Amino acid sequence: MSTTVALIGAAGHGAWHLRAIDALGERVRLVATCDVQPGYDYTDHRRMLEERKPDVVVVCTPPHTHLPIALDVLGAGADLLLEKPPVLSLADHRRLAEASRGRVLQIGFQALGSPTLPLLAERVGEVTSASVAGAWWRPDSYWTRSSWAGRRGRDGALVNPFAHALMQALAITGIRPPWTLSLDRYRTRPAVEVEDTATLRLTAPDGRAVFVAVTLCSAEFVPGDITVVGREGTAEVGYAQDRLDGEVVPGRTGLLENLLDHRDRDVPLLVPLERTEPFTALAEAILAAGEPVLLDPARLARREDGVEIPGAAAIVRRAAAERAHFREIGVLP
Numbered sequence: 001m002s003t004t005v006a007l008i009g010a011a012g013h014g015a016w017h018l019r020a021i022d023a024l025g026e027r028v029r030l031v032a033t034c035d036v037q038p039g040y041d042y043t044d045h046r047r048m049l050e051e052r053k054p055d056v057v058v059v060c061t062p063p064h065t066h067l068p069i070a071l072d073v074l075g076a077g078a079d080l081l082l083e084k085p086p087v088l089s090l091a092d093h094r095r096l097a098e099a100s101r102g103r104v105l106q107i108g109f110q111a112l113g114s115p116t117l118p119l120l121a122e123r124v125g126e127v128t129s130a131s132v133a134g135a136w137w138r139p140d141s142y143w144t145r146s147s148w149a150g151r152r153g154r155d156g157a158l159v160n161p162f163a164h165a166l167m168q169a170l171a172i173t174g175i176r177p178p179w180t181l182s183l184d185r186y187r188t189r190p191a192v193e194v195e196d197t198a199t200l201r202l203t204a205p206d207g208r209a210v211f212v213a214v215t216l217c218s219a220e221f222v223p224g225d226i227t228v229v230g231r232e233g234t235a236e237v238g239y240a241q242d243r244l245d246g247e248v249v250p251g252r253t254g255l256l257e258n259l260l261d262h263r264d265r266d267v268p269l270l271v272p273l274e275r276t277e278p279f280t281a282l283a284e285a286i287l288a289a290g291e292p293v294l295l296d297p298a299r300l301a302r303r304e305d306g307v308e309i310p311g312a313a314a315i316v317r318r319a320a321a322e323r324a325h326f327r328e329i330g331v332l333p
Helices: 014-023 044-054 064-075 090-099 116-126 140-144 163-173 255-265 273-288 312-322
Strands: 003-008 029-033 056-059 081-085 105-108 127-137 180-186 196-204 209-215 217-230 235-239 302-303 306-308
Touching: 003 044, 003 255, 014 029, 014 255, 029 044, 029 127, 044 217, 056 064, 056 140, 056 255, 056 312, 064 081, 081 255, 090 273, 105 255, 105 273, 116 127, 116 163, 116 217, 116 235, 127 163, 127 312, 140 302, 140 306, 163 209, 163 273, 180 273, 209 217, 209 312, 217 312
Parallel strands: 003 029, 003 056, 056 081, 081 105, 127 209
Antiparallel strands: 127 217, 180 196, 196 209, 217 235, 302 306
């Protein structure tokens, strides 16, 4: 008998989840789509839960809405695939953990289903550090796409666009609090309150380290590759494409499929909520940090649809290679 599935947050990125549901064929049966935008089965997720009573619900809504919707889903007796990041504070993380007792809860950090992760130990030995370099382009419209976009305490390059890279680096190194955190954050638009360009250094008491250098203001694309250093070697991980040292490793496991396998055969969940607790702790610290530095317009190149930092990709690569903040290598103030 097919497992019944519903999707809350069907517009936008929700289309990706619709394709993932469709790819599972007869194993699942989609019983409802829900979104605040018109054109879907429901605009009220509570009514949908009451009337359709799905076995599993996928939630793909803005991060600050995750907790109340997740509580409604779990309270209705459904299992849940919740998009990343699950929540934005440790208090909410604990509340979600308590509410999910007796239910299945998977968090949508899809890259943790990558087949590259199990291969790293034999490639590099015990991991000592992971460095991320990511340079993307986001136009002005990206920051006006919703009421929460670019708003302090809800958004930012580190906790949203590059959340997968950050979570992947945490998973690879196994770093958990307590740790030492250092941030270097910048913004290029006065109306945007959060960083679009940043570096982050995280150091554990035993010396393991994560370094992240990212920007959303680059004409050249750098996907967010991760350099992993271990006691026996070094490896390059392309988490988005499942690449390890330049070669694609087949066999990524979909998180909805894994959730179903857990329900049906008790296969371990790939991304249980507790695995994401370090990310939540880090996100809370980032969101509570001071206001990012507003860059002088003279440093920027104006494009028709946005702002570019000249040479941003090279700056990001250098910072990640040296594990040095932008300010430490003198490329940004």
